[in-house]
Amino acid sequence: MGTVDVANKDVTASLADKKPKVVFVLGGPGSGKGTQCANIVEHFHYTHLSAGDLLRAEIKSGSENGTMIQNMIKEGKIVPSEVTIKLLQKAMLESGNDKFLIDGFPRNEENRAAFEAVTKIEPEFVLFFNCPEEEMERRLLSRNQGREDDNIETIRKRFKVFLESSLPVIEYYKAKGKVREIDAAKPVGEVFEAVKVVFTPKDEKVKSHGFSFPLLENESHCLGGLRNSTGDKLAYSFEVVCHNLLHITVF
Numbered sequence: 260m261g262t263v264d265v266a267n268k269d270v271t272a273s274l275a276d277k278k279p280k281v282v283f284v285l286g287g288p289g290s291g292k293g294t295q296c297a298n299i300v301e302h303f304h305y306t307h308l309s310a311g312d313l314l315r316a317e318i319k320s321g322s323e324n325g326t327m328i329q330n331m332i333k334e335g336k337i338v339p340s341e342v343t344i345k346l347l348q349k350a351m352l353e354s355g356n357d358k359f360l361i362d363g364f365p366r367n368e369e370n371r372a373a374f375e376a377v378t379k380i381e382p383e384f385v386l387f388f389n390c391p392e393e394e395m396e397r398r399l400l401s402r403n404q405g406r407e408d409d410n411i412e413t414i415r416k417r418f419k420v421f422l423e424s425s426l427p428v429i430e431y432y433k434a435k436g437k438v439r440e441i442d443a444a445k446p447v448g449e450v451f452e453a454v455k456v457v458f459t460p461k462d463e464k465v466k467s468h469g470f471s472f473p474l475l476e477n478e479s480h481c482l483g484g485l486r487n488s489t490g491d492k493l494a495y496s497f498e499v500v501c502h503n504l505l506h507i508t509v510f
């Protein structure tokens with residue numbers, strides 16, 4: 260036990276040194292968190308850490324906590340914070356990245372307080388996928404990934420835990436102005452358009468009466484399609500010649 264604690268202190272210290280940027284991705288079961296995280300990784304180069312996936316990998320690894328975790332997941336219950344936080348810390352350190360999407364955690368107030376106390380990390384913001392239960396239920400029942408908890412009995416338990424334990428976490432961060440809420444009932448592509456707006460830095464967003472775009476340092480001549488930092492085309496048929504400028508705004 261002593262060795263584990265010492266090892267974890269080292270992990271905590273190394274992580275704190277890195278000052279990682281963390282976004283919590285929350286929403287009910289089946290709201291589309293994992294689907295959108297994959298898109299965010301591709302466009303914005305975060306590392307995606309699904310707490311549920313880490314717990315499922317722990318079961319598969321044959322760890323001493325495996326049976327306990329498996330029973331909790333079958334019942335839709337929340338695994339003790341200590342177990343999940345250690346898995347998250349280890350994965351963050353091993354990733355080599357400093358930008359993380361933590362998907363499906365914190366699931367209750369105790370998870371949240373323990374994570375902040377142990378890691379000293381506060382999330383940049385919370386991405387909240389809001390979706391009606393009927394839609395989430397439909398999605399989970401047709402997910403077809405062989406998950407033991409994607410059956411109607413466990414799904415109902417997971418919904419109850421989400422409402423009673425996870426929503427208060429979202430309310431906590433809402434009161435701090437940290438929640439970015441997305442209508443997750445729309446098709447995948449439309450949901451991602453809304454997500455992109457959240458992750459795109461302010462000075463690169465299209466404005467109602469024009470848009471601005473960054474130029475590469477030393478770039479003096481920009482011909483043809485203009486792109487924002489995520490690679491989306493903003494406009495065509497422009498020829499802009501500029502000197503000593505890093506931003507141009509077109510109205």
Ligand SMILES: Nc1ncnc2c1ncn2[C@@H]1O[C@H](COP(=O)(O)OP(=O)(O)OP(=O)(O)O)[C@@H](O)[C@H]1O
Pocket residue numbers: 286287288289290291292293294295311363398399401402403443444445446447448450
């Ligand atoms: N916007 C969407 N419209 C329709 N189907 C979707 C949408 N987003 C995701 N799905 C589908 O719904 C199912 C659940 O999505 P996903 O696994 O991303 O949800 P999740 O929030 O990560 O779920 P969980 O919390 O249970 O892990 C998947 O089969 C996925 O393909």
Ligand SMILES: O=c1ccn([C@@H]2O[C@H](COP(=O)(O)O)[C@@H](O)[C@H]2O)c(=O)[nH]1
Pocket residue numbers: 288309310311312314331332333334335336337338339343362363364365366408417
């Ligand atoms: O922080 C967490 C994350 C997950 N769990 C348990 O895992 C299942 C499945 O989670 P998904 O996010 O849907 O993959 C969840 O119902 C919990 O039992 C957890 O305990 N703590």
